[in-house]
Amino acid sequence: MSYNYEKTFDIVVAGGGLAGVCAAISSARLLKQKGLTKAKVALINDRPVLGGVSSSEIRVPPVGAGRNPYGYETGIISELLYEERHRNHNRWEMGTANSIWDIVLWEAVKNEQNIELFQNTSVRSADSIEDGNGLKIKKLSMVQLGNESNYEIFSKIFIDCTGDSTLAYEAGAECMEGREEKSKYNEIFGQDKPDDGHMGSSLLFQAKDVGRPCPFKAPEFAAKYESEKSLCFRPHQSFKNGYYWIEVGVPHETIKHNEEIRDELLRHVLGVWDHLKNHCSHFGKEVENWALDWVGMIPGKRGSRRIVGDSIMTENDLRDCKMYDDRVAYGGHFLDLHTMGGILAADKPGNPVDTDPDLWDQCRLKPYPIRLSALYSKNVNNLFMAGRNISSSHVANGSARVMLTTALMGQSVGTAAAICIEKNITPKECRNNYIKDVQQLLLRQGCFIHQLKNEDPEDLVLKAKLSCSGESNLDLTQNASSDNEEYKQLMDKAYGTILPITTNRINSVTLWIENEEESEVTLIVRLKKIKHVWDFQNDEDDICQTEIKVPSKHTGPLEINLNVQVEQNSFYFLYTEALQEIVYLKFRKDHPAGTLSVWQSPTTKSWKYMRHNSVEGFELFCLGIKPEQSPYGIENIRSGVTRPYEETNLWVSSPMLPAHVELNWDDIVEISTIEITFDTDLTFTNETMPAFSVSDKCVKNYEIQYQENNNWHSLIKVEGNYQRQRIHHFPEIKIENIRIIINKTNGDLCARIYEIRLYKN
Template identity: 40%
Template sequence: MKRRKFFKSTFKGALGATIFPLMGNSDSVDSSKSSPKNSVTSNNKFNPKEQWHQMGTGKKARPDRRKTLEYDVVIVGGGAAGMCAAVSASRNGAKVALIQDRPVLGGNSSSEIRVHLNGVNHLKDGKPERETGIIEEILLHNRFHNPQDSYPVWDHVLYDFVTKEKNLDLYLNTSALRAEMKGDLIESVYCWQLTTETEYTFKGKQFIDCSGDGLLGATAGAFYRTGREASSEFNEKYAPKEADGWQMGSTILLGSKNMGKPMPFEAPHFTKKYEADKSHKGRKLMPFELGFWWVELGSDDDIIGEFEDNKHALMGYAYGVWDYLKNSGKYPETENYALDWVSSLPGKRESRRFIGDYILSEPDLLNNVNFDDAVAYGGWSLDEHNPGGMLNLEEPPSYFHEKFDEVYQIPFRSLYSINVPNLLFAGRNISQTHIALSSSRIMATCALEGQAVGTAAALCIQKGVKPRKLGEKYINELQEQLLRDDAFIPNRPSNDKLDLVQKSNVMFASSTKSGNVKLLRDGVSRDFQDKEHHWESEELPATVQIEWDQKQSISKIEVKCDTNVKKNIMLRRDSLNNKTYSTEIPKELLKSLEAEVRVKGKWVKVASIEKNKTRLVKFDFDKIEITAIRIHLKETYGASSAKLFEVRAYS
């Protein structure tokens, strides 16, 4: 029965719809006692044109919920890429709007979907080359504030991290519906905020599409492509012989819990039977607690338009796999387990890929091409999922074509539109082929792209140029700013001419266990490709001292310490602790340190931190003329010695 008919035909429905007034505590209602004045049809004061009547205020017109706001940088999409873009743009001086169509940040890593925020942790030797910069700050923030590994708390860790930025305004539950153009430039983006019934128009100078599906860019007329390229187009050995429309699918994850007693399971009506006898051996059912990344559906057509249909099908497939585990009789270890969580929002992998001045392709990755305009890096394997997903059980769920020996570079030219001059993008929608996407789509890689385009957008505002011109004329400044902000660009050492430590005459330390104190100014802020770029003390406390022959005017000291980038610290649903993964605050991280400067022969303390939480430690103080700086390293979060990778000083 339809809901409206239900209300009309039942007494409880009448109460629920507030048709009759309730009389005290009586269980019955005498409709004959209703006042004729309560009849809408007899109320001469009622005006059908009045859509809103707020009692006690006299307001009768519906409030006009339309707002037009102006920003320097407008970012659509609040996943890993969008968050890092927003934070980096705001820290570099731009006024930023971050627009997210969900109630939480995090994209595929959020509590709604719960995908592990992987990055470069799939190299051939098994060792990570973990991302630093803003994404590492976020992961460290989580380690300090979410030791229980809760995904709902992770949502709020992200909210806390993003909203503390002074130049950044966050708009949740807000969908970007279309770009509004002025010539070939985006002038504004028209949005709808579901929870407040408010229409927003966000005007901006630079726009960044980190939404994945890329509706902002698409409605702006930005060129894009979907599907798989032919192998001949980019000389890709893992691409199909002929181009087709296949795009990697979306997945529904689930989680189960041991209840300590038998837990029977009855499949809901929408369940789709899992045909285990037809399934490739790569579709492993053990372990089962965290669900299965291969319960996915792709498309060779309109994967965005088909999303809701695919979602309903995926719900059936997910429950079908669980029904098989519980009721086939082949997995008695599931007897005491019950479903604890099932996602209602499939995690996406692929749809639109915009066209930039350069299209990143498989040979660029496999040949480790060095780009003059490199701004980010990746290294997850070429992980091309089975196009048919659950409709193609006979083939492996993913092909894992090849792992990398080392990380590859991502050029800035792949992060802005070829035909919409003020549009940048980061995430799975960047300018790349389907095969390149199979690696670079990993969230921490997308986050590095996000920091790059956020920084670029802020520099575009400062320089009064568009992204293409920034890349042509100011790429060195962009790269130097990223390196200063603790992003890492492989094979691109920093050479910041504003860094006064580069001009120092003497550097020494209280003791040395490994490395060399002079490596603190070599421009590489991690040990890389088996080469040392650090100094490590024998014990704690320890001191590093830097001196100049001539007086220097400084107000900033920046230190990059150790967080062990060879170990992953992302949130995992299984709270895994082993040689590769950790749920702990890195013991190598400096907890307590202070800075002194020498003024007229005397040492003066200018700054100290007692509970440091980041790899990049910044000391800011009033400008002062000095001849030396001294950094005292007092305590880590558990290591008996301290390791530094870089020290900088600025006027």
């Protein structure tokens, strides 16, 4: 028996991965914000849990631009991930995702009352009609397992977040597949000849210590890996979780042969586990008590069909960071282009960068913008897309396909879709006529867009007078962590540090140095201006170069005179040349916002970030600077940018709590909404934050008070906060002044706020 239904929505999102979840939530919230209370959103997911490849069914940790300091994704996806980190007892590693993450996503969707969620539901077909010079999706048909229900779904706007472009393909959208030749887009990593190749799919596993020896006998069908040579290009220093390189691709087709790929992957998972238990020279009794606890049975896909948009994102767009006027999101993951065939290509590494560090440097990318015109279909007039199926070349997709990047795409198209409903327009018309509206709404939702800032005329903070209890100055000097012997680096390579400078002159800098030589050593220090925190690879000329003699056996601070005029409120890059002698540079574990240290590869000359280890924050070498710098002033809360970029954009109080920010106006103002963006240290990501964690920089307890008739009244009190962005709605009030009192953080001595917004409605 089956049941047949017809339903009508305003926006339909197909695909419940992170792109689809963020698209549905952003569109639903914005429709409500705009007063379209009857507008409805459908989210269709063909699995029992949300999250796509990051879910507990597949368990790939979501990554994005966060391997660039201050590049971590914000907006809806950070809201979800901060919630998950607060609740979850597991770290994010390959194979460790659990049901806590599934529940966080499910709750977030269910909390939006204008979203109807269809799980275990597959899109089967789509009907399109002629619409001017293109097509228009009229309806889609879908089947929901378990309740034997068939649906016909009508909608004004559709968003394809299926990964495989299922909806787009069924609707007649123009799609592309495979790898392009170099000459087509002039891409460094393009092919000599085009082909139909896609990166493969993977299955992960998780092992468990059962407390006693547990032998493993591989089934007959398992692949044989009986020597280290058989896995020579595939790193397996740990046996607890799965490996990305258990991957199968060509000659199989990602979509058509999904079942065969799963079976082949299972052979290799069991074969690799057999190797770890019975043949691996890396492990002895260490693995004896470990057993397979979980093996994925749904292949995590990387590539298949991509939808052609009005623009096609290429490798050059990523490398050149082109500032197109319709930029709405960003990426920053490296060009992650796996070996065709995966583990079937036994004579090659799973990813060429695994065995070639210089190639790795060539594949690194700083955060780059993503265009809206690559996020809607060229020939289907009411279709957006977000995810690995966007309009991009194969090479560009190697970076843009990762989940946190696709989540930003999802939030972007969800926002644009809501504007399409409000204005009764198409995605193309939205891009052509309302792109500034989309961008300003995304900024208000906590997102970052290159070179754009808050210009919302309705934001009352932009017209307020600001004051505060105090501000912190920049302090990069030696601290407790610097006394640890681990926190020093041999100066056999060049080191550099990004500095936010607020004065018009730098007189001197001080480095903490240990010279173990019996003679003095000549150290060369250089300084150049950079445009923003990720710009230190630029080819700009140095504005200053100084030689300093480091005395024999010197240990401690060493002042270096620069005496150079600089531009106020700008970033500068201070760096040293490599030394042949035994000289060390002292580091500290923590890093004030807008600062970070890097080192330079001697072979590629690429600057690389410094992390103390894989699960701690970025390092910073100890530094003194004269005159004192003040980059954390109160005016930063209305800079319009909510992360370090061209300035720090952050207010940091004096190191004493409680602290407060006060806003006042010449005339009485009416407000009903206050929006606050706190600091959560965007150099830490979901991968580097431990279990049950919140950012120690984040404000925990705060109170909002307003002044009326010269009396202060308590408006809102919050305790136990760990989220970056907090939005408070309340009945409209008339005020003279308002202040935010920070009583406690989650560990830091200072209160930190990126932005405050106030609205009448």
